[in-house]
Amino acid sequence: MAGERVPDHSAGVTATASGPRPARPGRWLPWAALMLPSALLLVPFFFAPLAIMLAYSFYRFLPGGRQEPALILDNYWRFVSDAFYRSILVDTLLMGAAVAVLALVLSYPLAYTLARSRSRWKGLLTVIVLIPLMTSVVVRSYGWMILLANNGVANTLLAVLQLPRTQLMFNFTGTIIALTEVLMPFMVLTLSGVIQQIDPDLEDSVRSLGGSSWHVFRDVILPLSLPGVAAGSLLVFVLSVSAFATPKLIGGARTKVMATIVYDQATAVLNWPFAAACSFILIALVLGLTVLQGRLLAAARAWVR
Amino acid sequence: MARPRRPLRIGRLALWGVNAIVCLFLLAPILVVIVASFSRDAYLAFPPRGLSLRWYREFLASRDFVNSLLLSLRLGAAATAIATVVGLLASLALTARRFRGAGTARGLLTSPLTVPGIVAGIAMLIYYSRVGLGGSFVSLLAAHIVLVLPFVVLIVSSGLQAFDRSIEEAARSLGAGRVTAFMTVTLPLIKGSVLAAAVFAFITSFDEVVVTLFLAGPRMMTLPVRIFQYIEYNSDPLVAAVSTVLVVFTVAVVLVVDRVVGFSRLF
Numbered sequence: 001m002a003g004e005r006v007p008d009h010s011a012g013v014t015a016t017a018s019g020p021r022p023a024r025p026g027r028w029l030p031w032a033a034l035m036l037p038s039a040l041l042l043v044p045f046f047f048a049p050l051a052i053m054l055a056y057s058f059y060r061f062l063p064g065g066r067q068e069p070a071l072i073l074d075n076y077w078r079f080v081s082d083a084f085y086r087s088i089l090v091d092t093l094l095m096g097a098a099v100a101v102l103a104l105v106l107s108y109p110l111a112y113t114l115a116r117s118r119s120r121w122k123g124l125l126t127v128i129v130l131i132p133l134m135t136s137v138v139v140r141s142y143g144w145m146i147l148l149a150n151n152g153v154a155n156t157l158l159a160v161l162q163l164p165r166t167q168l169m170f171n172f173t174g175t176i177i178a179l180t181e182v183l184m185p186f187m188v189l190t191l192s193g194v195i196q197q198i199d200p201d202l203e204d205s206v207r208s209l210g211g212s213s214w215h216v217f218r219d220v221i222l223p224l225s226l227p228g229v230a231a232g233s234l235l236v237f238v239l240s241v242s243a244f245a246t247p248k249l250i251g252g253a254r255t256k257v258m259a260t261i262v263y264d265q266a267t268a269v270l271n272w273p274f275a276a277a278c279s280f281i282l283i284a285l286v287l288g289l290t291v292l293q294g295r296l297l298a299a300a301r302a303w304v305r
Numbered sequence: 306m307a308r309p310r311r312p313l314r315i316g317r318l319a320l321w322g323v324n325a326i327v328c329l330f331l332l333a334p335i336l337v338v339i340v341a342s343f344s345r346d347a348y349l350a351f352p353p354r355g356l357s358l359r360w361y362r363e364f365l366a367s368r369d370f371v372n373s374l375l376l377s378l379r380l381g382a383a384a385t386a387i388a389t390v391v392g393l394l395a396s397l398a399l400t401a402r403r404f405r406g407a408g409t410a411r412g413l414l415t416s417p418l419t420v421p422g423i424v425a426g427i428a429m430l431i432y433y434s435r436v437g438l439g440g441s442f443v444s445l446l447a448a449h450i451v452l453v454l455p456f457v458v459l460i461v462s463s464g465l466q467a468f469d470r471s472i473e474e475a476a477r478s479l480g481a482g483r484v485t486a487f488m489t490v491t492l493p494l495i496k497g498s499v500l501a502a503a504v505f506a507f508i509t510s511f512d513e514v515v516v517t518l519f520l521a522g523p524r525m526m527t528l529p530v531r532i533f534q535y536i537e538y539n540s541d542p543l544v545a546a547v548s549t550v551l552v553v554f555t556v557a558v559v560l561v562v563d564r565v566v567g568f569s570r571l572f
Contacts, residue, residue: 030483034398037391038414038454045447046417046425049432053424056431106330109323128328134555135335136512136529139548142536143334146341146351153337153351181330213316242421244515249536259423266427266519276431279424286421 057276065270075277085261089281092257095172095179096241100233102180103187107232111191112221116200133185141249144178145169148250170252178250179240186239187232194228195221227297234293238286258282335552342545349540360546370531370547377528380442381510384449389503391450392457397487399458400465411462415455422515425452430519440522448516453506460505464498465491504562508555 060070079085114125132140147153148168154177155165168174202220211219244259251257258278265275337351345355364370395414399407417425425448433444468491476486492499514529521530528551535544 031398031401031404034394035410038395038458041391041447041450041454042413042417045429046451049425049428050420052432052435053428106327109320110327113320113324125324125328128331130559131335131556132331134508134512134559135552136514136532136548136555138512138514138529138533138536139338139552140334142532142544142548143336143338145536145540146337146349147334153333178334181334184327184331213314242423244421244423245533249533259421262423262427266430272427272431275427279421279427282421283424286419290419 053276053279056273057280059273059276061271061273067273075274076281078274079278079281085278088256088261089258089285091172092241092259095176095247095257096237098176099179099183099240100237102176103184103236104229104233106180107184107187107191111188111228112195114188114192115195115198129185129188132182137182137245138249140182141178141246144174144181144246144250148174148177169250170254172251172255175247175251175255179243179246182243182246183236183239186235190232190235191225191228194231195225198224226300230293230297230300234289238289241289242282242286258285338545339549339552342542342549344542344545347541349542349545353542360542361550363543364546364550367543369526370528370543373526373528373531374550376525377511380445380449380527381507383446384453384510385503385507387446388450388453388457388506389499392454392502392506393461393499395454396458396462396465399462411458414458417451418455426516426519429516433520440520440525442525444520445517445525445527448520449510449513452513452516453509456505456509457502460502461495461498464495464501468495500562500565504558507558511555512551 055069056067057075058071058073059067060072060074061067110125110129114122114129117125149155150165150167150169152168154168158165166173168177198221202224203216206216206220241257242259243257244263247255247257248260248263251260259282262275262278262282265271265278341349341351341353342360343356343358344350344353344360345357346353395410398404399411399414401407404410429444429448430439433439433441438444470491472494473486473490476490477483481489512529513527514533517527517530518533521527526534528547532544532547532551
């Protein structure tokens with residue numbers, strides 16, 4: 001009885017039953033009314049806070065955790081001119097890149113299997129990928145704190161493999177490992193969605209011409225999945241650059257990233273103007289990355305043709 | 306489409322081997338926390354040296370943690386209820402053919418997803434402090450509604466787009482009013498999406514920690530925030546037990562609703 005819940009891509013375009021209706025004046029009113037509750041929620045409780053924070057980023061910080069209204073660029077200038085903060089920005093970007101690459105490499109085989117698997121395995125694999133997403137990042141980070149401890153499972157594993165024990169907590173190494181696991185589900189789901197669109201007949205035709213699995217991967221799967229690779233990598237990169245809970249818990253006080261700087265400035269130093277400026281620098285970074293990826297993707301598509 | 310079973314090759318075995326390791330990697334931290342929560346000793350050791358339920362008893366006896374659990378449940382339920390209704394209304398507007406600003410509206414509605422949690426958190430901290438609502442239930446509720454609304458909109462409008470509106474138009478042409486047609490025709494057919502959106506919203510609110518961390522007060526601490534504060538300085542099996550309760554709860558909610566609705570078809 002219920003209609004299809006998910007658009008069925010292989011069935012082609014679903015035809016709409018009725019033709020176009022003549023536009024009647026006043027027809028927009030019902031739609032505006034339906035959007036009103038959302039506007040009433042988002043404007044005062046989301047856009048207004050962001051606007052006020054933007055204003056605060058130009059305020060002057062007064063010692064003692066207060067600020068006075070002003071229109072100065074000191075806070076932004078402080079971030080840009082101080083090598084300490086610039087290095088934190090660089091560290092954050094490098095960490096994000098490392099997490100994205102690691103997540104890509106680990107997620108790809110699983111995404112491929114998920115895209116090509118039959119219903120029995122598909123359900124189980126989907127659940128396995130979704131369970132981390134349904135679990136609070138705090139719980140997963142706690143699990144990593146246990147695993148990466150000096151006498152924890154990770155180091156025991158290294159010892160078993162005859163590798164030297166390493167410090168994995170309170171540094172970037174552990175943070176990168178934990179963040180990779182935390183963000184992998186996003187990569188797997190993005191990649192799997194794209195790979196699913198690749199026609200399996202293409203793989204079969206390469207095999208029937210005598211190609212090995214490697215040829216199938218190199219000549220069919222990899223090129224056609226590149227949009228998914230780009231989208232998934234960007235998503236994971238952006239999420240890890242903005243990450244707070246995991247770097248704070250695993251990285252500790254000495255591992256500084258953009259998000260932890262904002263937190264410390266806002267709650268410990270109580271320098272809200274500076275924290276606000278750092279926040280907007282982070283937003284600008286995220287937006288810039290998204291736009292850049294859009295351009296790169298368009299250029300790549302043009303080049304492929 | 307039936308495919309002939311391929312012979313078992315080294316390549317396939319290697320693929321499955323890698324997948325098994327990756328799946329283990331994905332689930333490792335959660336499994337570790339769950340197992341550690343049954344530890345008999347007073348300190349956190351993995352693997353635990355003995356098994357016991359004592360930390361669950363400690364959890365139930367801890368007024369702080371129990372209050373936090375109740376707050377998380379109340380907050381989640383309230384935010385979900387409001388966000389689902391508001392999101393459903395907005396989705397109806399967004400998927401209407403005649404709404405020309407739909408693209409922009411959709412972008413605005415889902416913008417909370419693009420703002421980093423830390424940024425939203427500090428913005429709301431500043432805002433609610435100025436307005437005098439710092440550390441109140443209202444501020445938490447408003448923040449959570451804003452954070453889960455995009456998910457509701459995305460899921461419900463996706464369900465609406467897959468739904469053939471001509472059935473509703475047929476009901477209207479037979480004389481049903483707009484609201485009646487919606488309640489008796491459209492709503493029952495999209496209830497799967499609406500339910501999925503509600504579950505997603507609840508879980509997102511229940512697990513939310515970064516923004517909530519900024520808005521929490523000493524008596525308004527949700528469970529994830531209390532866990533966060535606790536593990537910054539302590540590490541004992543109590544918080545492992547609390548975390549396990551959090552995990553089991555969310556997984557149970559999803560599995561139960563999956564039985565009823567069938568999520569795996571959504572992905």
